[in-house]
Amino acid sequence: MNQSWTEIVAVALATSLVTFISGLIVNLVSDQMKPRSKLFLAFSGVATVILTTVVVAYPQARDRIFGGDSPDSSTTSTSSSSSKPSPPEKAQSTSTPKRHPSRTPSPSKSTAPKIRGYIASARSSTASEADNRPPAKIRFWAYEGADVIGSVRFSTGGYAGRFGWAPTAIGKDCAVPYVRFIFGGIKAGKYDVLIHAPDVPNLAHQVDISDQTIDQSAHRGEWFRLSQEKITADSTGTSYELSMNQSPASFGDDHGCRRGAERVAFDAVWLRPLA
Numbered sequence: 001m002n003q004s005w006t007e008i009v010a011v012a013l014a015t016s017l018v019t020f021i022s023g024l025i026v027n028l029v030s031d032q033m034k035p036r037s038k039l040f041l042a043f044s045g046v047a048t049v050i051l052t053t054v055v056v057a058y059p060q061a062r063d064r065i066f067g068g069d070s071p072d073s074s075t076t077s078t079s080s081s082s083s084k085p086s087p088p089e090k091a092q093s094t095s096t097p098k099r100h101p102s103r104t105p106s107p108s109k110s111t112a113p114k115i116r117g118y119i120a121s122a123r124s125s126t127a128s129e130a131d132n133r134p135p136a137k138i139r140f141w142a143y144e145g146a147d148v149i150g151s152v153r154f155s156t157g158g159y160a161g162r163f164g165w166a167p168t169a170i171g172k173d174c175a176v177p178y179v180r181f182i183f184g185g186i187k188a189g190k191y192d193v194l195i196h197a198p199d200v201p202n203l204a205h206q207v208d209i210s211d212q213t214i215d216q217s218a219h220r221g222e223w224f225r226l227s228q229e230k231i232t233a234d235s236t237g238t239s240y241e242l243s244m245n246q247s248p249a250s251f252g253d254d255h256g257c258r259r260g261a262e263r264v265a266f267d268a269v270w271l272r273p274l275a
Contacts (some may be wrong), residue, residue, distance in 0.1 A: 117191060120181040121160040121268035136238055139182040140164075142266070146175035146258045152266060158198035159268040168204050168260035170252050178245030179266040188236050189273050193229040195244075196268040197222065204262045206247035213247050216265055223270065231271060242269055 046226055124140040144151040152164040166177045195209060199221030207216050210229055231240050246264045 018065070034098045037082050047270075063066035081137065107152065117268075118183050118186055118271040119159070119268055120183060121196075121233075122154060122158065122162045122164045122266065123160040134185045134187075136186050137182075137184040139180070139181065139184070141180040141268075143178050143180070145169075145177040146257065148173060149176050149259065152177045152179060157200060158265070159196040163198045163268075165198075165267075166202075166246075167261045168246055168250065168259060168262040168264060170254070170260045171257035172251055172253065172255050174251055174257035176246045176264075178243055182239070183267040183271055184239045185237055185242070186233055186240065186271065189236070190235045191223040191231040191233070191240075191273055193226045194223045194270040194272055195219075195226060196270065197224070198265050198267050200263075200265065202262050204246060204250070204264045206250040207244065207246045207264050209244050210242045213249070217262075230274075240271065 012113055073142075116170055118136055118138060120138045120140055122140055126140055126142070142152040145166065145185055149166060149169050152166050152242060153245045154164050157163055164179060169176045193210070195214070197203060197216045197219040203216040203220060205215045205217055212226055214224070231238075233240075243264055244264070
């Protein structure tokens with residue numbers, strides 16, 4: 001017999017005892033009690049019997065009156081506890097995982113093609129020697145302007161991670177800086193000439209490159225080809241030079257000199273072999 005049924009029997013026995021004692025008292029004092037008191041004792045006895053019947057027949061009622069678990073809930077609990085236990089969770093390993101040697105991913109051929117030819121950039125040598133003897137010698141020579149515009153500045157970015165620039169000039173009396181990209185000792189062959197513009201704002205709209213005027217702002221962050229420029233090196237050891245500066249046509253008609261809001265970028269030049 002489980003604990004819940006033991007409690008029910010104990011309650012029933014206690015109730016029967018109370019009923020018996022109440023009846024005994026009624027018999028003993030029946031001659032001395034008033035009819036109303038006898039009726040109250042009789043009603044108490046009947047109520048006790050009804051309460052005992054409810055508690056025995058309806059365990060849920062006993063739970064509400066006395067508290068505790070009913071036989072049904074005890075049975076449910078016993079059934080749940082006797083059901084098949086769930087398997088234990090797999091313990092997580094605390095050991096240090098094996099480390100494989102790191103591998104440097106190979107660059108994708110579609111996104112990082114091999115550069116053929118020669119590239120001069122703001123990271124190229126600024127040495128003054130530029131003879132035509134192989135191997136190729138590539139130079140980036142920057143020339144200063146007047147005090148108002150000043151010399152070429154350098155910033156992070158562009159094709160090689162560093163590019164030169166100078167503010168545009170407004171006024172007929174301006175003297176602007178410029179850059180010479182020099183290729184000495186290149187191999188014999190035919191080459192296209194491509195220019196790279198850094199991906200920065202406020203690039204100039206009129207820049208002279210090898211007798212051509214281009215709009216740098218239209219080519220931010222990309223290579224573009226000088227349509228009228230091709231190089232033919234008849235023999236190994238040929239040299240090529242290209243200058244870049246703000247177009248004088250953009251200075252305006254006013255005398256004097258002041259800085260404009262745009263800037264001329266000196267980034268990179270690529271001599272690309274023609275197939």
